[in-house]
Amino acid sequence: MAKTILSVNAGSSSVKITFYELANPPSPIVDAQLSGITSPPQSLKYSKSSGDKKEKVSENLDTPPKAFKYLLDRCLSDAEISEVANVQDLAYICHRVVHGGDYTDAIEINDSTYHHLEEIEDLAPLHNFSALEIIRSCRKELPNVRNIAHFDSAFHRSLPEHVRTYPIDQEVAKKNKLRKYGFHGISYAFILRSVAEFLGKPKEDTNLIVMHIGSGASICAIKNGKSIDTSMGLTPLAGLPGATRSGDIDPSLVFHYTNDASGLSPASTKEMHISTAEEILNKKSGWKGLTGTTDFAQIAVENPPTANHKLAFDIVVDRISGFIGNYFVKLQGQLDAVVFAGGIGEKSSLLRQAVTRQCNCLGFDADSEKNSQGAKNDEPVTDISTSDKGPRTLICQTDEQFEMAYHTIEMNL
C-alpha cells in the first residue's frame, strides 16, 4: 500500500484538509473543507476523483479543532477511498501554523519544538492556539505519524531590516520579539512557484505584487523571488481589513473605543488570554463590523443591499490599491505580474475589476470578459490581462495544503 500524507490548513473562517499519495509531486486523493466557522451554518465541500459534493453539517463546529476532527472522521470512514482508511499508511501530517516566530523554515514537531511553539503562542493567540490544539490531538491519537509544522511567517524571512523593524525602543522590541513577521507565506510560496512557471522565468528573476484576499487578507511585494514587504505585521491584524479584522488603524483608537482596552476579554479562556482590544479589532471589526456579514460574496455585488455594504467594498478596494501603489514604488516599477489569490481574490470578479481600474495608471489592467470568466478550472494560473504588453494581471488558485505536502517531500526528512 502506498504511503499517504495529510495537510491541515486551519484558517480564520475555514478548516481545509487534503490527503495525498506520497509522491513527487504529491497527488491528491481526497479534500474536505469546512467553511463558515465564524458564522454558522457551516458547510462542507468534499472532493475526490469521482467528483465534488456539498454536504450539510448538523453539528455546530464552531472551532477549528472541532472542525478538524469532523473532517478527519469523514475522510477516514469513506469506504470508497481505501487509500486513506488505514492510518498506519499515513507518513506525515503537515500543519499550517500561522506564527512561526524566528523559525525560517518548516520543522518536525517533537517535544522540544512543540514547547517552543507554545512559548510563542502569545504573539498570535487567536491563530496559533487552534493549530497547536490540532497538533496536540494528532500527536496523542496518532503517535506513530510524523508531524511537520509549516509557518506562514517563514516566507518573509527575507524582509529587509528597515522594513521589519518598528520605530520603537529597540531594547523592548528585541526582548518582546516585536517586529514585522508577515503571514500567508505558505500561499505566497505556492503562488511564486506557479506564476514563475507560468511566465517561464526562474523564481529568482521574478518580481510580483501578490494579493491573498480571503477572510484574512494580505499583500506581498516579491523582488527576485523574495518577499521584500508585506502588509501584515507582528500579528495578522495589521494591513488590509479582513472579514472580522480592522487592518491598519491609528493604535490610539482602541483607548477611545473602550475604557477597558487592556482588560481580559470575556472570550479568554484558562489557556488562551486575549485582551478586550485584541478581541474587538480581530473578531468584531472588518466587514463584519461594518455590515454584520463575514461573507464577502454579499458585499461584492452590483447592487449592494445597504450603504454600509458599498462602503465596506470601497474601503477594501481603497486599502488594497494603496498597498499596490506603495509596492510598485518599492519594486521601482519592475513588475512581471499582479496576482489575485485567496477565496475572494480568486472568486470576486467585481473586486478584481475595481482594483485594476483604480491602479490602471501603473500599466496593468484586466480584460472585462476574461475577468468575469475568472480562473480556469484545472489550471493554477489564469491570465486576465487586456494586452500583451506590460505587467500581467493574473488569478492564481492558491493551494496551501499542496504547498505543505510538496515542501515536506522536498525537505527529504
Ligand SMILES: Nc1ncnc2c1ncn2[C@@H]1O[C@H](COP(=O)(O)OP(=O)(O)O)[C@@H](O)[C@H]1O
Ligand atoms: N464569489 C465570491 N465573491 C466574493 N467573495 C467570495 C466568493 N466566494 C467566497 N468568497 C469569500 O471568500 C472568503 C473565504 O476565503 P478563504 O481564502 O477561503 O478564507 P480563509 O482561508 O481565511 O478562511 C469568505 O469571506 C467568502 O465570503
Ligand SMILES: CC(=O)OP(=O)(O)O
Ligand atoms: C494569516 C491569516 O489571516 O490566515 P487566514 O486568512 O487563513 O485566516
Ligand SMILES: [Mg+2]
Ligand atoms: Mg486562508
